[in-house]
Amino acid sequence: MSDKANTQEFISFYQGGEKIGGSDCLEKIKQKIAELSNVKNIHFLLGAGTSSSAIPSMKKMQEDISSEMCKAANSSLIDLYKSIKSDNLEKTLNILYANKHYLEGCIEIDNSQVETEVKDNGKNIKNTVDELIKYIQDQMFLKINIDLSCTTATSTLDLYKNFYQKIVLRNKDLSRVNVFTTNNDLFNEKALDNLNINYNNGFGGGHEKVFNPARFRYTFSKRIDPNLEKFEPIENMVYLYKLHGSISWLEKEGNSLFNIQEIPITGGIPKAGGNHVLIYPTPLKQNQSLGSPYSDLIREFQTKLALPNSVLFIIGYSFSDEHLNNIIYQTLASNSSISIVIFGKYADAPLSKINDSRIYRIFGENSAEEKIHYFEYIVNSILPNSDENKDKILIDSFIEALKGVTKDGRAQ
Numbered sequence: 001m002s003d004k005a006n007t008q009e010f011i012s013f014y015q016g017g018e019k020i021g022g023s024d025c026l027e028k029i030k031q032k033i034a035e036l037s038n039v040k041n042i043h044f045l046l047g048a049g050t051s052s053s054a055i056p057s058m059k060k061m062q063e064d065i066s067s068e069m070c071k072a073a074n075s076s077l078i079d080l081y082k083s084i085k086s087d088n089l090e091k092t093l094n095i096l097y098a099n100k101h102y103l104e105g106c107i108e109i110d111n112s113q114v115e116t117e118v119k120d121n122g123k124n125i126k127n128t129v130d131e132l133i134k135y136i137q138d139q140m141f142l143k144i145n146i147d148l149s150c151t152t153a154t155s156t157l158d159l160y161k162n163f164y165q166k167i168v169l170r171n172k173d174l175s176r177v178n179v180f181t182t183n184n185d186l187f188n189e190k191a192l193d194n195l196n197i198n199y200n201n202g203f204g205g206g207h208e209k210v211f212n213p214a215r216f217r218y219t220f221s222k223r224i225d226p227n228l229e230k231f232e233p234i235e236n237m238v239y240l241y242k243l244h245g246s247i248s249w250l251e252k253e254g255n256s257l258f259n260i261q262e263i264p265i266t267g268g269i270p271k272a273g274g275n276h277v278l279i280y281p282t283p284l285k286q287n288q289s290l291g292s293p294y295s296d297l298i299r300e301f302q303t304k305l306a307l308p309n310s311v312l313f314i315i316g317y318s319f320s321d322e323h324l325n326n327i328i329y330q331t332l333a334s335n336s337s338i339s340i341v342i343f344g345k346y347a348d349a350p351l352s353k354i355n356d357s358r359i360y361r362i363f364g365e366n367s368a369e370e371k372i373h374y375f376e377y378i379v380n381s382i383l384p385n386s387d388e389n390k391d392k393i394l395i396d397s398f399i400e401a402l403k404g405v406t407k408d409g410r411a412q
């Protein structure tokens with residue numbers, strides 16, 4: 001059997017429950033993605049996997065924080081941390097928050113039922129739990145807030161830049177691209193700024209940039225003719241929705257209805273203070289997402305997926321957020337014209353088990369042992385190049401021009 005034949009065994013392409021194979025499986029994947037890239041409404045859902053080459057996973061963060069804690073934290077924190085049997089930070093935080101709520105309940109019990117000494121002991125333990133939660137979350141913030149100019153980050157930043165260069169150029173009759181992400185890092189913003197691409201992330205203002213979800217209804221347009229009130233959408237435009245907040249968002253009292261500001265932030269330094277607006281992987285994650293600004297961002301996700309003739313590309317997202325998963329399930333039930341492309345196996349995810357021809361799953365390895373469902377391969381080898389999009393735009397424009405010409409060659 002040839003190497004090429006062997007390669008195909010490692011590449012999986014499903015439409016619903018049907019496996020699409022053959023010697024040209026990879027070409028079929030590229031053709032389908034190119035076809036779906038010209039649907040009217042395109043949405044991307046980017047998870048932690050898209051930044052994983054620069055931002056450590058929860059398991060790696062656990063290992064790093066464990067070694068750092070022994071050097072920096074006090075003995076009571078170390079003892080509490082060592083008593084928790086967990087192999088990643090999400091589980092650790094789950095246990096800590098469970099203890100926190102239990103101790104809060106004990107402290108609130110009436111004095112007549114519990115001795116003062118017992119309550120005082122509960123308060124001391126709770127303070128240690130609170131301190132450990134804060135220590136872990138501060139360390140997580142620092143590991144997310146990396147210096148984007150460092151060697152580790154530049155290759156990831158280049159990937160994001162290549163990603164946006166490929167998706168931003170669209171026919172003027174098609175909607176601008178919506179990028180939803182659960183990541184708190186600043187790779188999206190940095191890439192867009194470096195490329196001079198306009199983006200709408202719900203913030204606006206001059207000296208102080210404040211959040212207002214109504215801004216997601218705004219579009220950037222240019223006047224076609226200086227003498228006419230005729231406009232068309234600008235080409236370089238992206239809508240960015242950070243569903244779990246951002247390390248650069250800060251809750252601050254002000255004149256805004258939402259009191260959320262976007263602030264400049266220096267990479268590679270600890271959190272300076274203030275109430276940063278981001279969702280940590282805790283049991284409160286789903287409840288926290290019900291409050292503003294998260295509820296406004298989730299609502300936009302739901303609204304955009306409901307648009308007819310839509311496609312949702314899911315990259316690097318592990319389906320660990322039930323709130324988002326439920327919106328995707330509801331969309332499949334209510335929007336018959338949506339297509340969903342999942343890059344990754346995720347065999348245990350309910351979405352992967354649905355036999356629906358609108359759902360595509362792509363995963364596996366090529367002959368060079370490159371994982372085709374990883375962000376790097378998707379960006380460099382699967383997403384169509386902007387030149388291909390330009391060609392289609394030129395063809396569409398030519399066809400439109402022909403429609404405006406009569407049979408004898410005169411303009412209508």
